[in-house]
Amino acid sequence: MRPLTVRARATLGACAVVAIALAVASMALVGLLDANLLHNAEADADAQADAVAQEAVAGRLDPLLPPTHGADFIQVVAENGRVLTSSQNLAGRAPISAHQPTSPGTVRSTWDVGALGDQHRQQVVQVTTETGSGLVTVYAGTSLRDADAADDTTSAALLVGVPLLLVTVAVVTWWVTGRALRPVEAIRAEVAEISDRDLHRRVPVPQTHDEIARLAVTMNATLDRLESSGLRQRQFIADASHELRSPITVLRTQLEVALAVRDPAAWPELISGALEDTDRLQQLAVDLLLLARIDAAEPxxxxxxxxxxxxxxxxxxxxxxxxxxxxxxxxxxxxxxxxxxxxxxxxxxxxxxxxxxxxxxxxxxxxxxxxxxxxxxxxxxxxxxxxxxxxxxxxxxxxxxxxxxxxxxxxxxxxxxxxxxxxxxxxxxxxxxxxxxxxxxxxxxxxxxxxx
The missing domain is CATH 3.30.565.10 (Histidine kinase-like ATPase, C-terminal domain)
Structure with missing residues (x-):
């Protein structure tokens, strides 16, 4: 299942890197957005809870609290669990929390509760303070509808945008890689057609002045050396054949003359000449063998x-x-x-x-x-x-x-x-x-x- 071409591997690698980067960025974006909206909602509810707590300390609580900016509901609960007052949307409701703080002073805590007459989550801030009639706890909550809506919108946009971006990256990478590798394919095709009789041919050099152009130049330089080596080898074989022909011809002639001459007195001179040509032929063979060893680049x-x-x-x-x-x-x-x-x-x-x-x-x-x-x-x-x-x-x-x-x-x-x-x-x-x-x-x- 592994991609076999450089083009496919480059495209898959680019898409994988971009996908990982987008996934991390998307989670970070959604997390930062949600944290910022929650912080704003909590700050608004905290301000309203502090204001109502101050009214409770001063003994100026109204039987029904008017709607205020920054809080969707407010509820004030006495130490014995009796609801002292609340906003209109919580009128007649039991305390939000069954747990009543017993410590004097001011205590703030934040938690999520289910929908209170609302289809969205609520962020609730609890402020406990001491009044002349005992401890009083103020609950102020604000709806997270804006945060939920922002999260839903952002998530939907990412669900649509990330795949489109990945497709765009894949298409662009595939196209760019194909154009970049086109000269390589041309070089490969040309080299595939070059045989030992076509060493004069050269691969095309693209005008891009990049790594592929340098590869083509290096390939042509290698072909130059191969052609030069081939020419040198053919010339060497031709010269060696010519040089070997002469002593062999002379040696053959001397042996034929020795065979034809019946006078034993002439044989030593003929044999001596044959031995000289044999020595020359042997030395030539030794030299040719040494040249072959040198050309083989023996270490x-x-x-x-x-x-x-x-x-x-x-x-x-x-x-x-x-x-x-x-x-x-x-x-x-x-x-x-x-x-x-x-x-x-x-x-x-x-x-x-x-x-x-x-x-x-x-x-x-x-x-x-x-x-x-x-x-x-x-x-x-x-x-x-x-x-x-x-x-x-x-x-x-x-x-x-x-x-x-x-x-x-x-x-x-x-x-x-x-x-x-x-x-x-x-x-x-x-x-x-x-x-x-x-x-x-x-x-x-x-x-x-x-x-x-």
């Missing part, structure tokens, strides 16, 4: 690492490199992350420098001594041909080679720097190509580990 380890030792070990393992590497490292630079992945970043930077350096490669690790949280800065510089400023971002794209023939000769697939940048970003760092006096200068920045 980075929060292991505390000594970046200085990690860089030193990565450099020391490269004894047979073509170009010597000079090292300048600040001691004990602490970062957090995956030691395996950060080692891969350093290795890729050194591999790139070895491909293009002529005589020297320099590795420098520093921590700027400036105010604020400064990252660790690792610079890898070579004295090769350098990187043109227009290509300093393009070199980090996957399968990008500035000199395709030269890169192939050196065994590169155009993935090393792309992997290094993605791994740096995975560690909340950056990798950029920056100005250098000569050659290329790649700069890795990583946030320092928090102090213990």
């Amino acid at each position: 980075v380890s929060d292991q505390r690492l000594n970046l200085t030792e990690l860089v030193r070990e990565a450099v020391d393992k490269r004894h047979g490199d073509r170009v010597p590497v000079s090292v300048e490292l600040v001691p004990d630079v602490q970062v957090t992350g995956s030691g395996l992945w950060l080692t891969r970043v350093v290795t890729n930077l050194l591999d790139n420098a070895q491909r293009f350096a002529e005589h020297s490669i320099a590795v420098r690790l520093t921590v700027p001594e400036e105010d604020g949280a400064q990252p660790a800065v690792l610079e890898v510089t070579d004295d090769g041909p350098g990187i043109p400023p227009t290509d300093r971002e393009r070199i980090f794209e996957r399968f990008t080679r500035l000199d395709d023939a030269r890169s192939r000769d050196h065994g590169g697939a155009g993935l090393g720097l792309a992997i290094a940048r993605d791994l740096a970003a995975h560690h909340y760092g950056t990798l950029t190509a920056e100005d250098a006096a000569c050659g290329a200068r790649l700069v890795l920045r990583l946030p320092l580990a928090p102090a213990d």
